[in-house]
Amino acid sequence: MSTKRVLVAYGTKHGATAGIAEQIGTTLREDGLDAVVLPADDVHDVRAYDAVVLGGALYAGHWSSKAKHCAERNAASLRHRPVWMFSSGPLDRSTEEHDIPPVSAVAREMQLIGAREHMTFGGSMTAHTPGFLAKALNRQGKGGDFRNPERIQKWAHHISAEIVAA
Numbered sequence: 001m002s003t004k005r006v007l008v009a010y011g012t013k014h015g016a017t018a019g020i021a022e023q024i025g026t027t028l029r030e031d032g033l034d035a036v037v038l039p040a041d042d043v044h045d046v047r048a049y050d051a052v053v054l055g056g057a058l059y060a061g062h063w064s065s066k067a068k069h070c071a072e073r074n075a076a077s078l079r080h081r082p083v084w085m086f087s088s089g090p091l092d093r094s095t096e097e098h099d100i101p102p103v104s105a106v107a108r109e110m111q112l113i114g115a116r117e118h119m120t121f122g123g124s125m126t127a128h129t130p131g132f133l134a135k136a137l138n139r140q141g142k143g144g145d146f147r148n149p150e151r152i153q154k155w156a157h158h159i160s161a162e163i164v165a166a
């Protein structure tokens with residue numbers, strides 16, 4: 001049986017979501033899959049992949065437009081392969097306490113594509129994040145890196161298991 005190819009695509013503004021995507025890619029590779037990690041803007045054809053993981057950052061209640069446009073641009077092909085989606089956002093530990101459902105636009109994309117599952121991961125906004133609002137929130141002590149490597153890895157292992165079993 002040939003190694004399954006998996007695309008992990010991400011829509012990011014400041015890199016936190018890219019970091020999550022890279023960790024998912026690394027874990028999928030450790031599990032024996034051929035995983036490629038790409039910015040969502042660079043994804044124009046997913047037909048070379050057996051499965052796709054697509055993530056986007058949340059800003060003001062909206063999922064990354066880069067991730068959304070990627071889903072829309074590739075909808076016809078995504079419908080024919082297993083797809084998982086994730087969001088990177090909350091700047092607290094809430095994602096570790098309970099599941100945070102996808103925002104409505106993501107739920108709509110998932111339905112259109114027939115995506116299997118969605119996960120919300122804690123985000124990251126540090127003193128290095130550019131932008132007035134980010135700086136102001138950091139000054140108020142509201143920033144931090146809330147990405148949880150164990151949770152990300154656990155979800156990636158779960159995806160590998162489903163892909164291998166398919």
Ligand SMILES: Cc1cc2nc3c(=O)[nH]c(=O)nc-3n(C[C@H](O)[C@H](O)[C@H](O)COP(=O)(O)O)c2cc1C
Nearest residue numbers: 012013014015016017057059060061089090123124
């Ligand atoms: C101006 C601003 C607005 C944000 N709005 C949300 C939001 O509505 N929901 C959320 O969960 N996180 C929100 N966040 C947190 C970001 O989603 C988080 O920092 C994310 O990991 C950033 O990803 P990126 O670095 O890939 O762009 C916001 C952050 C900033 C700076």
